[in-house]
Amino acid sequence: MSRETLIEVRGLKSQFGSHVVHEDLDLEIYRGEVHGIVGGSGSGKSVLMNTMLGLKKPDGGEVYIEGKAVSRLSTGEREALERRWGVLFQGSALFSSLSVRENIMTPLREHISMPVALMEEIADLKLNMSGLSPEAATKMPSELSGGMKKRAGIARALALDPDILFLDEPTAGLDPVGASKFDELIIDLKETLGLTVIMITHDLDTLHAITDRISVIAEKRVIVTGPIDRVSRYDHPWIQDYFAGPRGRAALRA
Numbered sequence: 001m002s003r004e005t006l007i008e009v010r011g012l013k014s015q016f017g018s019h020v021v022h023e024d025l026d027l028e029i030y031r032g033e034v035h036g037i038v039g040g041s042g043s044g045k046s047v048l049m050n051t052m053l054g055l056k057k058p059d060g061g062e063v064y065i066e067g068k069a070v071s072r073l074s075t076g077e078r079e080a081l082e083r084r085w086g087v088l089f090q091g092s093a094l095f096s097s098l099s100v101r102e103n104i105m106t107p108l109r110e111h112i113s114m115p116v117a118l119m120e121e122i123a124d125l126k127l128n129m130s131g132l133s134p135e136a137a138t139k140m141p142s143e144l145s146g147g148m149k150k151r152a153g154i155a156r157a158l159a160l161d162p163d164i165l166f167l168d169e170p171t172a173g174l175d176p177v178g179a180s181k182f183d184e185l186i187i188d189l190k191e192t193l194g195l196t197v198i199m200i201t202h203d204l205d206t207l208h209a210i211t212d213r214i215s216v217i218a219e220k221r222v223i224v225t226g227p228i229d230r231v232s233r234y235d236h237p238w239i240q241d242y243f244a245g246p247r248g249r250a251a252l253r254a
């Protein structure tokens with residue numbers, strides 16, 4: 001992990017009607033790190049991720065990628081940026097009427113003009129990188145287990161060779177063995193592909209196993225950022241409940 005800032009959120013305000021979700025929120029993501037975002041339910045983790053992805057416009061403040069204000073990018077620059085990231089949404093969000101291979105090909109179809117045979121080849125390569133067997137290519141999402149769906153979602157997220165990977169609750173719904181295998185996959189991919197990974201998760205084992213730094217959202221802003229062992233000692237009621245509660249202690253022992 002370098003200390004070079006890849007994404008910077010400055011003074012973010014997010015609101016829906018009169019409901020203010022973020023107020024003066026700052027966040028910095030370093031190039032090459034796995035950065036976990038944690039916070040209570042409804043604290044605004046998904047809204048923050050959607051704002052970094054440009055799916056929600058800030059109501060105040062700005063998101064900078066490599067120092068460039070996202071709101072001031074031209075359409076071309078914006079499209080180029082979108083090709084640099086892959087996203088695994090909650091629940092994998094695969095298209096149920098498309099096979100796994102077709103799902104992985106979707107971003108290629110949207111962004112690049114190339115022969116179908118080449119797209120299929122790329123899709124099968126990403127499938128393999130995500131730890132799925134070649135037979136999974138022709139399966140429909142309904143035929144996959146939860147863990148396989150997540151891997152197919154990762155394969156699709158990797159379709160355009162991104163350098164930034166956004167993961168929303170990647171291990172939710174997986175059993176502990178499946179979740180720890182998924183953690184290993186994320187680390188492998190990060191190391192082989194040089195990815196920066198931004199991950200929302202409630203999974204304390206995953207946070208301990210793979211994050212370089214974490215940020216905690218509470219009271220509408222990021223209250224602390226740092227390595228998990230430092231953040232978990234921070235004097236704040238939510239942090240103490242979360243990390244020092246029975247689950248937090250078990251994850252630390254593990």
Ligand SMILES: Nc1ncnc2c1ncn2[C@@H]1O[C@H](COP(=O)(O)OP(=O)(O)OP(=O)(O)O)[C@@H](O)[C@H]1O
Nearest residue numbers: 016019021039040041042043044045046047048200
């Ligand atoms: N499109 C929307 N319209 C109105 N309110 C919204 C919208 N999206 C999010 N919110 C509100 O913003 C707040 C933050 O939501 P968000 O989904 O970011 O929380 P979260 O931290 O990801 O929660 P969880 O851990 O439960 O997934 C919530 O109060 C939610 O109701």
